[in-house]
Amino acid sequence: MxxxxxxxxxxxxxxxxxxxxxxxxxxxxxxxxxxxxxxxxTPKKVKIETFTNYECYEDMIGYEDAMPRCPVCGEEALSVVNYCSKCGQKLEG
Structure with missing residues (x-):
C-alpha cells in the first residue's frame, strides 16, 4: 500500500x-x-529571479542581477543555507 x-x-x-x-x-x-x-x-532547485538594478535613476544606467528564491514560497534563498528560512523546504545546493 x-x-x-x-x-x-x-x-x-x-x-x-x-x-x-x-x-x-x-x-x-x-x-x-x-x-x-x-x-x-526532497531537495528542490531554487528559482532565479532576474531584475535590473539601477546605479543612477536619473541616467537609468542599470545592470542585470539575479536573486535565488525558494520554489515553494518565493523567499530569498541564501546560498550558504540548504533550507528555506521561511517554509523549511530543502533546497539543492
Whole structure:
C-alpha cells in the first residue's frame, strides 16, 4: 500500500460509523503531516529571479542581477543555507 492509498483508506474509514473512525481520523492527519514533511525534505532547485538594478535613476544606467528564491514560497534563498528560512523546504545546493 502506498502512502497516498493509506491516506485515501483513512479518509474513507474516518467518515464511517465503525468504532475505529476516530483512530482513522487521527492516523489520516499523521499521514498527511508525514507526506508534507517528506515532500519538504526532497531537495528542490531554487528559482532565479532576474531584475535590473539601477546605479543612477536619473541616467537609468542599470545592470542585470539575479536573486535565488525558494520554489515553494518565493523567499530569498541564501546560498550558504540548504533550507528555506521561511517554509523549511530543502533546497539543492
Amino acid at each position: 502506498t502512502l497516498d492509498e493509506a491516506i485515501e483508506h483513512c479518509k474513507e474509514k474516518s467518515k464511517g460509523t465503525c468504532k475505529c473512525a476516530k483512530e482513522h481520523e487521527q492516523l489520516l492527519q499523521w499521514l498527511i503531516d508525514y507526506r508534507e514533511l517528506k515532500e519538504r525534505e
